Amino acid sequence: DVKVTQSSRYLVKRTGEKVFLECVQDMDHENMFWYRQDPGLGLRLIYFSYDVKMKEKGDIPEGYSVSREKKERFSLILESASTNQTSMYLCASSLWNRDSIEAFFGQGTRLTVV
Amino acid sequence: KNEVEQSPQNLTAQEGEFITINCSYSVGISALHWLQQHPGGGIVSLFMLSSGKKKHGRLIATINIQEKHSSLHITASHPRDSAVYICAVTGNQFYFGTGTSLTVIP
Numbered sequence: 001d002v003k004v005t006q007s008s009r010y011l012v013k014r015t016g017e018k019v020f021l022e023c024v025q026d027m028d029h030e031n032m033f034w035y036r037q038d039p040g041l042g043l044r045l046i047y048f049s050y051d052v053k054m055k056e057k058g059d060i061p062e063g064y065s066v067s068r069e070k071k072e073r074f075s076l077i078l079e080s081a082s083t084n085q086t087s088m089y090l091c092a093s094s095l096w097n098r099d100s101i102e103a104f105f106g107q108g109t110r111l112t113v114v
Numbered sequence: 115k116n117e118v119e120q121s122p123q124n125l126t127a128q129e130g131e132f133i134t135i136n137c138s139y140s141v142g143i144s145a146l147h148w149l150q151q152h153p154g155g156g157i158v159s160l161f162m163l164s165s166g167k168k169k170h171g172r173l174i175a176t177i178n179i180q181e182k183h184s185s186l187h188i189t190a191s192h193p194r195d196s197a198v199y200i201c202a203v204t205g206n207q208f209y210f211g212t213g214t215s216l217t218v219i220p
């Protein structure tokens with residue numbers, strides 16, 4: 001049973017296009033994250049959110065924005081896609097309780113910007 | 115800085131061999147994940163553990179919180195196990211290792 005869903009597995013967009021990557025979780029998790037994965041660099045944090053309408057920059061936010069209007073959905077936005085944003089994008093969500101943590105990952109979206 | 119270190123980076127094994135991939139971390143964590151990524155890029159979560167040991171089929175994951183170390187074992191390896199295995203730890207965010215690329219030869 002899929003708990004974190006990314007809207008597309010593969011996406012091809014043109015340079016300059018506005019691109020939306022959607023991530024939806026059905027576990028009422030408070031925390032959601034967007035990472036990108038590049039050869040030799042591993043997974044790097046772009047943005048994260050601890051609550052609705054709340055966002056925090058990660059390590060590499062340049063060229064990206066995010067939206068969290070509802071708890072279950074965290075969108076990554078490329079305002080004007082560029083070829084250096086060709087990458088694998090991974091969404092994750094988590095919930096911290098006093099004694100435990102629950103965390104799940106999406107399958108990833110491979111974005112190619114041409 | 116690398117909060118999560120994996121070893122080895124690359125691993126080639128003969129079908130049937132017992133395989134171990136190691137993960138060491140330096141941050142305080144609430145849980146550790148093992149992820150599998152096949153060619154083509156899809157990522158699958160194999161395990162989430164915060165103590166002890168978990169087993170799923172031929173896969174076994176262990177964690178030693180005091181030593182900040184985890185291992186992923188694959189028994190009776192098969193060519194379909196060929197993939198990149200990524201260790202991730204969860205604190206106030208996720209920290210990822212760079213992955214171990216495993217190739218199992220028939």
